[in-house]
Amino acid sequence: MSVTIRDVAKQAGVGLATVSRVINNSPLVSAATREKVSRIIAELDYHPNPTARRLSLGKTLTIAVVTPFFTRPAFVERLRGIHTSLIDTDYDLVLYNVETTERRDAYMRSVPRRERVDGVLIVSLPPRNEDLISLANCPVPIVMIDANHPSLTMLHRIVINDVTGGQCATEHLIALGHQRVAYLSDTFETPFNFTASYDRYRGYRQALERAGLHYRPEYVVAGEHSHAVARQMALGLLRLPEPPTAIFAASDTQALGVLEAAQVLGLRVPEQLSVIGYDDIEVAEYLGLTTMRQQLFESGRRGVALLMEAIAGRHADPVCEEMPVTLVERRTTAPPA
Amino acid sequence: MSVTIRDVAKQAGVGLATVSRVINNSPLVSAATREKVSRIIAELDYHPNPTARRLSLGKTLTIAVVTPFFTRPAFVERLRGIHTSLIDTDYDLVLYNVETTERRDAYMRSVPRRERVDGVLIVSLPPRNEDLISLANCPVPIVMIDANHPSLTMLHRIVINDVTGGQCATEHLIALGHQRVAYLSDTFETPFNFTASYDRYRGYRQALERAGLHYRPEYVVAGEHSHAVARQMALGLLRLPEPPTAIFAASDTQALGVLEAAQVLGLRVPEQLSVIGYDDIEVAEYLGLTTMRQQLFESGRRGVALLMEAIAGRHADPVCEEMPVTLVERRTTAPPA
DNA sequence: CTGTTAGCGCCTTCAT
DNA sequence: ATGAAGGCGCTAACAG
Numbered sequence: 001m002s003v004t005i006r007d008v009a010k011q012a013g014v015g016l017a018t019v020s021r022v023i024n025n026s027p028l029v030s031a032a033t034r035e036k037v038s039r040i041i042a043e044l045d046y047h048p049n050p051t052a053r054r055l056s057l058g059k060t061l062t063i064a065v066v067t068p069f070f071t072r073p074a075f076v077e078r079l080r081g082i083h084t085s086l087i088d089t090d091y092d093l094v095l096y097n098v099e100t101t102e103r104r105d106a107y108m109r110s111v112p113r114r115e116r117v118d119g120v121l122i123v124s125l126p127p128r129n130e131d132l133i134s135l136a137n138c139p140v141p142i143v144m145i146d147a148n149h150p151s152l153t154m155l156h157r158i159v160i161n162d163v164t165g166g167q168c169a170t171e172h173l174i175a176l177g178h179q180r181v182a183y184l185s186d187t188f189e190t191p192f193n194f195t196a197s198y199d200r201y202r203g204y205r206q207a208l209e210r211a212g213l214h215y216r217p218e219y220v221v222a223g224e225h226s227h228a229v230a231r232q233m234a235l236g237l238l239r240l241p242e243p244p245t246a247i248f249a250a251s252d253t254q255a256l257g258v259l260e261a262a263q264v265l266g267l268r269v270p271e272q273l274s275v276i277g278y279d280d281i282e283v284a285e286y287l288g289l290t291t292m293r294q295q296l297f298e299s300g301r302r303g304v305a306l307l308m309e310a311i312a313g314r315h316a317d318p319v320c321e322e323m324p325v326t327l328v329e330r331r332t333t334a335p336p337a
Numbered sequence: 338m339s340v341t342i343r344d345v346a347k348q349a350g351v352g353l354a355t356v357s358r359v360i361n362n363s364p365l366v367s368a369a370t371r372e373k374v375s376r377i378i379a380e381l382d383y384h385p386n387p388t389a390r391r392l393s394l395g396k397t398l399t400i401a402v403v404t405p406f407f408t409r410p411a412f413v414e415r416l417r418g419i420h421t422s423l424i425d426t427d428y429d430l431v432l433y434n435v436e437t438t439e440r441r442d443a444y445m446r447s448v449p450r451r452e453r454v455d456g457v458l459i460v461s462l463p464p465r466n467e468d469l470i471s472l473a474n475c476p477v478p479i480v481m482i483d484a485n486h487p488s489l490t491m492l493h494r495i496v497i498n499d500v501t502g503g504q505c506a507t508e509h510l511i512a513l514g515h516q517r518v519a520y521l522s523d524t525f526e527t528p529f530n531f532t533a534s535y536d537r538y539r540g541y542r543q544a545l546e547r548a549g550l551h552y553r554p555e556y557v558v559a560g561e562h563s564h565a566v567a568r569q570m571a572l573g574l575l576r577l578p579e580p581p582t583a584i585f586a587a588s589d590t591q592a593l594g595v596l597e598a599a600q601v602l603g604l605r606v607p608e609q610l611s612v613i614g615y616d617d618i619e620v621a622e623y624l625g626l627t628t629m630r631q632q633l634f635e636s637g638r639r640g641v642a643l644l645m646e647a648i649a650g651r652h653a654d655p656v657c658e659e660m661p662v663t664l665v666e667r668r669t670t671a672p673p674a
Numbered sequence: 675c676t677g678t679t680a681g682c683g684c685c686t687t688c689a690t
Numbered sequence: 691a692t693g694a695a696g697g698c699g700c701t702a703a704c705a706g
Contacts, residue, residue, distance in 0.1 A: 002451050004699055015677040020701060028675060049452040051397060052699030054388045055682050062429075070417050080407050083434045092399075094429045097420045114339050115386040115683095228623035263600060286565035341683060352693040357685055367691060389683030392698050452699095 003046045012040040023048055060118050063307065064111045066096045066104075067123035068192065072225070072253065073281040074296055078123050078145060081300020091118070098125060101191050105131065112138045119307045121145060123300075126152065126193045141310035145303040148195050156310055157320045158303045162196050165292045165325035166203025169248050169276050172290075172327055174211045177335045178246040178274060181208070182219040182237045184230060184258060185250030197222065200250050200278065219244055230257025231264075238265055238273070245336040246274035252284045252291055259287070259332070270334035280328055288331035299323050340383045349377040360385055397455050400644065401448045403433045403441075404460035405529065409562070409590065410618040411633055415460050415482060418637020428455070435462060438528050442468065449475045456644045458482060460637075463489065463530045478647035482640040485532050493647055494657045495640045499533045502629045502662040503540025506585050506613050509627075509664055511548045514672045515583040515611060518545070519556040519574050521567060521595060522587030534559065537587050537615065556581055567594025568601075575602055575610070582673040583611035589621045589628055596624070596669070607671035617665055625668035636660050 005023075009016045014033060021029045022037045029037075040046075054061050065082055069075040086093050096111060098104045108131045112120045119141045126149040127135055135142055136154035143156040173181050183204045185197040201220065208215050218240060221233040230249065234257060237244055249255035255277030259269060267273045277284060280293035302321055309315055342360075346353045351370060358366045359374045366374075377383075391398050402419055406412040423430050433448060435441045445468045449457045456478045463486040464472055472479055473491035480493040510518050520541045522534040538557065545552050555577060558570040567586065571594060574581055586592035592614030596606060604610045614621060617630035639658055646652055 005701095006699080009677095016700080017678080017702080018676060021676090024701085030675060033676085047450060047452055049392075049699050051388060051391045051452070052682090053701080055386075055392050055684090055698090056700040056702085058682065058701095060388060070413055076407055076413065080434065080436075083432065087440075092429075092431045095420065095432050097417065103424075113384060115384055115388070226623060227620060283564060286563060342685095343683080346693095353684080354686075354694080355692060358692090361685080365691060370691080386683050389698095390685080392682085392700090393684040393686085395698065 002049075003044045005046075005048065008037065008040050008044060008046050011044065012037045060116060061090050062092045062094055062117045063304070064094050064096060064117040064120045065123065066098060066107050066111060066120065066125060068098045068104075068125060069095075069123065070097060070099070072251075073283075074251070074279050074294070075124060077281065077296035078300040078303075081297035082121060082123075082304055083300075084297075085301045085304035098192075104192065108135065112140050112142055114139055119143070119311050121303050121307060122147065123303075124192075124194065126195065128193075141307055143303050143307040143310065145299055146196075148199060149193070153320070154318055156306055156315065156318050158299050158306065158323060159320060160196075160294055160299070160323050160325060162199030162325075163203040163206070165278065165294070166200030166248075166250075167207045168203070168325065168327055169200070169278065169292050170204045170207035171211070172329070173246040173248060173274055173276060173333065174207060174213065176246070176274065176333060178244075179213060179336075180216075180219070180242065180244040180246070181213070182221070182244035182247045183250070184220075184233055184237070184247055184254055185222050186225045186254075187222045197250050200248075204248060225251065225253065227253060227257045227260070230254035231260045232257075234258040234261035235264065238262070238267065245272075246276070246333070249275065249277050252277040252279045252281045252289060255289055255291065255332075256283070256287070259289075269332050272337055274333040274336070276333055284328075284330075290330045290333040291328050293326045293328045295323050339386075340381045342383075342385065345374065345377050345381060345383050348381065349374045397453060398427050399429045399431055399454045400641070401431050401433060401454040401457045402460065403435060403444050403448060403457065403462060405435045405441075405462060406432075406460065407434060407436070409588075410620075411588070411616050411631070412461060414618065414633035415637040415640075418634035419458060419460075419641055420637075421634075422638045422641035435529075441529065445472065449477045449479055451476055456480070456648050458640050458644060459484065460640075461529075461531065463532065465530075478644055480640050480644040480647065482636055483533075485536060486530070490657070491655055493643055493652065493655050495636050495643065495660060496657060497533075497631055497636070497660050497662060499536030499662075500540040500543070502615065502631070503537030503585075503587075504544045505540070505662065505664055506537070506615065506629050507541045507544035508548070509666070510583040510585060510611055510613060510670065511544060511550065513583070513611065513670060515581075516550060516673075517553075517556070517579065517581040517583070518550070519558070519581035519584045520587070521557075521570055521574070521584055521591055522559050523562045523591075524559045534587050537585075541585060562588065562590065564590060564594045564597070567591035568597045569594075571595040571598035572601065575599070575604065582609075583613070583670070586612065586614050589614035589616045589618045589626060592626055592628065592669075593620070593624070596626075607669050609674055611670040611673070613670055621665075621667075627667045627670040628665050630663045630665045632660050 008019045096107045122144050124146045126147045145158045188198045223229040277291035280291045284291045345356045433444045459481045461483045463484045482495045525535045560566040614628035617628045621628045
């Protein structure tokens with residue numbers, strides 16, 4: 001049907017192997033024949049059949065990405081980093097979107113198989129304990145991005161230290177002079193076992209403790225990850241008899257909800273209320289939101305780099321790389337009134 | 338290295354072909370042998386090598402998706418629909434993210450090739466005229482989703498009638514009694530040649546005309562697609578000597594910017610200003626934004642369905658399916674004061 | 675340096 | 691209903 005290596009060989013008057021060598025930049029070809037073969041390849045618009053290459057090489061030339069990437073901007077950013085790293089590569093990026101735990105568990109078992117892929121990136125999805133051992137023993141390299149679960153030490157990982165991040169955010173508010181600092185986040189228990197909200201909460205508590213501020217349970221609220229719910233929760237906080245003067249929201253999306261709540265109540269930000277978010281997604285800059293920057297895009301790149309190394313056979317033992325988290329000060333935090 | 342069809346055959350005491358038949362649910366196998374072979378398959382945890390299957394079948398079992406999916410929520414929704422449709426399928430979804438025109442053009446040429454994929458979905462990306470002919474003559478089926486360019490009639494398409502949508506949105510405002518209706522959108526000329534903004538603008542003009550309202554150039558503003566820019570533009574509109582009483586924003590994202598501008602100026606929505614958006618992305622519901630609903634997710638599903646039909650060889654001629662656009666009335670539109 | 679040949683793992687006639 | 695054999699397009703020894 002389409003033009004094959006054989007056609008090229010015939011046309012160029014050489015053997016199959018020679019064409020193959022030209023394709024693969026083998027040095028074992030004379031300049032003259034290389035030149036000739038290249039010309040024929042161009043003339044015939046020949047493109048090696050990737051499927052045949054894969055079969056012959058015993059590689060799939062495919063990277064799988066398993067991620068709940070649609071629900072939040074942060075996942076999309078990571079995915080962008082991954083995709084970008086794969087552009088100038090022989091590798092295809094095959095996508096597995098996870099929207100339910102059933103799909104997650106199905107993918108955890110069925111995706112990481114030799115016949116299917118050369119490597120797997122799992123983004124923001126801690127596996128169940130039941131799946132951990134099989135993942136750790138899996139013959140195909142796996143890299144977890146943004147999965148801090150303590151039991152994951154047997155896997156390659158790109159981690160973000162959310163405890164530290166939560167602590168920094170809180171310390172920033174405290175350093176500004178705030179004594180009444182609230183924490184607003186997702187529910188700690190989610191179907192996917194995300195740990196970020198809880199880790200940032202732990203950082204929050206540590207910061208309070210170090211500053212000698214006492215912990216007030218009524219200043220900690222958690223609910224579904226959305227604009228609207230965050231707004232409601234923030235309204236609750238701000239209507240307390242003794243409301244907080246600063247709110248640390250565990251994501252920028254939720255911080256937006258907090259800002260809305262402030263507007264509803266006619267509170268000026270940052271004069272009457274300081275707000276800090278987390279992630280530094282695109283919209284944060286537009287809104288002037290002070291936030292903790294995670295290098296989302298870069299975490300995707302690092303994940304690919306690590307995965308490629310693992311595929312190449314370096315790293316006998318699991319590698320764990322930590323991404324930095326940095327404070328980005330903008331216009332929603334200031335000393336209390 | 339891993340277990341092959343040969344191992345299964347040997348173990349089960351049958352020929353290769355029989356195992357193959359069992360795998361592919363051929364009726365030409367006795368119940369007894371099928372049973373036996375199935376048992377061995379399970380015991381050995383055998384999984385057919387997809388690469389070998391592809392080579393043998395002469396199919397890639399792969400669908401490519403080319404899309405600028407990261408820049409806006411609407412693209413991500415379409416992508417979700419696509420992914421979901423592919424789940425219970427033999428097909429892999431290989432992703433090509435476009436962030437520059439160079440990448441778009443490179444993908445337009447290199448992705449739709451027999452050896453690479455069985456079909457291509459191009460989302461929201463009108464190709465250059467130079468590429469049109471080769472795409473139309475391409476031996477691998479292509480479906481364009483959300484590409485209204487008039488020169489695309491030679492390709493399968495899932496289209497959204499943005500002219501009609503723009504008209505409906507505007508008519509809704511006019512029906513409420515608004516006489517001073519503004520239109521706020523992306524720049525009409527973009528590197529990717531998106532046509533949506535201009536088409537909706539045409540719909541806007543048509544609606545004005547039909548209602549006998551005269552067109553005011555100062556009521557039409559366009560700028561970069563973002564929250565912040567939209568807000569600035571909206572401020573400009575609202576500070577006109579004779580400001581509009583209603584604003585039609587060409588996307589929900591931009592509508593959010595308009596809402597912010599209203600807040601900045603202390604204008605109550607919808608009492609003092611009506612706002613309608615476009616897309617009906619998730620956040621629209623939370624904010625109570627009146628908007629034009631596109632069935633984004635569903636457009637992805639329809640695209641896959643059409644592509645699969647094309648791959649199956651139905652459709653000698655290009656098929657064009659139109660997705661409906663409907664008004665979703667919420668809390669940001671009302672009669673003028 | 676170059677050509678010949680034997681697989682890679684599976685599907686599919688073609689006999690039986 | 692089943693097995694044997696050829697072929698999908700390419701790569702990688704192995705000879706020369």
